[in-house]
Amino acid sequence: MHWFDVGVNVPSDDSTLAPMLMRATDANVQQIMLTGTDLAISQQAAQLASLFPKQVYSTAGIHPHYAQHAPTDFAQQIKMLAEQPQVVAIGECGLDFNRDFSPRDMQLAVFEQQLIIACELKMPVFLHERDAFDAQYALLQKYHQKLAGALVHCFTGNTEQMQAYLALGCYIGVTGWVTDEKRGTELREAMAQLPLEHLILETDAPYLKPKNLGPDKVKGVKQNEPCYIPVIAKTLASLMDTSVETIAEHSLRNTHQLLALG
Numbered sequence: 001m002h003w004f005d006v007g008v009n010v011p012s013d014d015s016t017l018a019p020m021l022m023r024a025t026d027a028n029v030q031q032i033m034l035t036g037t038d039l040a041i042s043q044q045a046a047q048l049a050s051l052f053p054k055q056v057y058s059t060a061g062i063h064p065h066y067a068q069h070a071p072t073d074f075a076q077q078i079k080m081l082a083e084q085p086q087v088v089a090i091g092e093c094g095l096d097f098n099r100d101f102s103p104r105d106m107q108l109a110v111f112e113q114q115l116i117i118a119c120e121l122k123m124p125v126f127l128h129e130r131d132a133f134d135a136q137y138a139l140l141q142k143y144h145q146k147l148a149g150a151l152v153h154c155f156t157g158n159t160e161q162m163q164a165y166l167a168l169g170c171y172i173g174v175t176g177w178v179t180d181e182k183r184g185t186e187l188r189e190a191m192a193q194l195p196l197e198h199l200i201l202e203t204d205a206p207y208l209k210p211k212n213l214g215p216d217k218v219k220g221v222k223q224n225e226p227c228y229i230p231v232i233a234k235t236l237a238s239l240m241d242t243s244v245e246t247i248a249e250h251s252l253r254n255t256h257q258l259l260a261l262g
Contacts, residue, residue, distance in 0.1 A: 001028055001230075001244070001245060001248040001249075002028055002029075002030050002248065002252055003027070003028055003029040003030065003031075003201065003226075003229045003230065003233070003248060003251070003252065004029070004030070004031040004032070004033075004201070004251070004252050004255040004256070005024070005029055005031070005032040005033070005201065005202055005203050005205070005226035005229050006032075006033045006151065006173065006200055006201070006202045006255050006259075007033065007035060007126075007153055007154065007173060007175065007202030007203060007204045007205075008032045008033065008034055008035065008202075008203060008204075008205045008226055009034070009035050009037075009204065009205060009206060009207070010034050010035065010036075010037075010041050010044055010045050010048065011206075014044075014048060017048055017052075017056075020225055020226065020227075021052065021055065021056070021226075023218060023221065023225060023226075023227040024225065024226040024227050024229075026227065027218075027226075027227040027228075027229065027230055028230070029226045029227060029229050029230075030055065031054075031055055031056070031057070031255075032055070032056055032057070032226050033056070033057045033058060033059065033088070033089070033259070034048060034049055034056060034057070034058040034059070035058075035059055035091075035092050035126065035153075036058060036059045036060045036061050036081075036087075036091070036092065037061075037062070037063040037065075037066065037092050038062055038063065038066045038069070038070075039062065039070075039071070039074060039077050039078070039081075042058070042059065042060040042061060042078070042081050042087075043081065045058035045059065045060075046058045046060065046081055046084050046086060046087050049086035049087075050084070050086050053086070056086070057086050057087070057088045057259065057261075058086055058087050058088070059087065059088070059089040059090065059091050059092060059126045060078050060081035060082050060087050060089075060090060060091075061078060061089075061090050061091040061092055061093045061114055061125075061126065062074060062078075062093060062110055062114065063092045063093070063094075063096075063128060064093070064094055064095050064096040064101075064102060064107040064110070064111065064128060065096060065099065065101040065102060066101075066102065067102035067103075067106040067107045067109070067110040067111070068101075068102040068103060068106045069102075070106075070110050074110070074113075075113050075114075075116075075117055078090065078114065078117055079117060079120075079121065082117075082121055082123060088123070088124075088259040088260070088261070089123060089124045089125065089126045089151070089258075089259060090114050090117055090118040090121070090123050090124070090125050090126065091114065091125050091126030091127060091128070091153070092126050092127070092128045092153060093110070093111050093114040093115075093125060093126070093127065093128065094111055094127045094128035094129045094132070094136055094153075095107050095108065095111055095128070095129055095130075095132035095135055095136045096128060096129070096130045096131070096132060097130065097131045097132040097135070098130040098131040098132075099130070104135075107132075108135065108139070111136075111139060112139055115139060115140075115142075115143045115147070116143070118143075118147055118148065119143055119146040119147055122148045123148055124147065124148050124149035124150060124151065124258050124259065124260075125147060125149075125150045125151070126151050126153050127140075127150055127151060127152050127153055127170075128153055128154075129152065133157065133161050133164075137164055137165075137168075140165075140168050140170070141168060144168040144169060144170075147169075148260070149169070149171070149257075149258045150168070150169070150170045150171065151170065151171045151172075151173050151200055151258060152165050152170050152171070152172050152173055153173045153202065153204075154173055154175045154177065154202065154204050154208070155172045155173055155174065155187065156177050156184070156186075156187055157186065157187070157190070158186040158187075158189070158190055159186070159189060159190040159193050162190045162193065162194065163193070166194075166195070166198055170198070171198050171199070171200045171254055171258055172194055172198055172199060172200065173200050173201075173202045174187075174191070174194075174199065174200070174201055174202070174232065174236060175202050175203060175204045175208045175232065176203060176204075176208040176209055176210035176211070176224060176228065176231070176232055177208055178191060178232060178235055178236060178239070179210040179211045179212070179231070179232065179235045180211050181211070188239055191236060191239040191240055192239060192240065192241070194240065196240070196242070196246065196247075196250040197250065197254065198254065199236075199247070199250055199251055199254060200251055200254050200255050200258065201229050201232055201233060201236075201247070201251045201255075202229075203224050203225065203226055203228055203229060203232070204224070205223065205224040205225050205226060205228075206223035206224050206225070207223075207224060208224055209223060209224035209228065210224070210228050210231045210232055210235070213228070213231060216228070216230075216231045216234075230244070233247045233248060233251070
């Protein structure tokens, strides 16, 4: 079984990436994608990805938290970053009405501009959404027919929201949140209705470390890492009443299809 972790945050220390990739490979996680959250981090992600061709990819975009800090030429800068072959998606972009680190009108404007960029470049979008489903859905509905694809990163919503995203053709990104029996109740219930053709696995490392790792815990790993993708898959296999092998097959295929990787 081979795995692809489509959601890994850029390490605070670049030197930790290589050993993290070694631990990932030991767990058969052979590819990852680093998440760009602002222009500087997107550039860093692209640079790191360039050091590991065909193994590490990256996104380029502006997270809603940082929308208010986006320079006037951010669209041009994202487009320039997207010219690099290792940059395969636009984002992390979307709306966050939970923390409201940026004013909502700025979030909406920066998000819509990134949807336009993705449509122009025929690239998928890597989406963030917290407590902003209605507004996010409205914008996606406006552009989804022109989008090359969309991944709802770290989906934590309910069955109704998931079905709405699926109706727009979105893939659903599932993280270790699904292993949390307390906070992840609605997500765990929704997974029984998730078509395998729309499932993608991710860790959101170093956050959301799976709960109750037990014998699956990797020695020396304190935070979440791509090596824990198989642990997430085991929980999902149980919730979806299927095999881990089936989860692996579909998740990998879906990821390659979304990112247009051969």
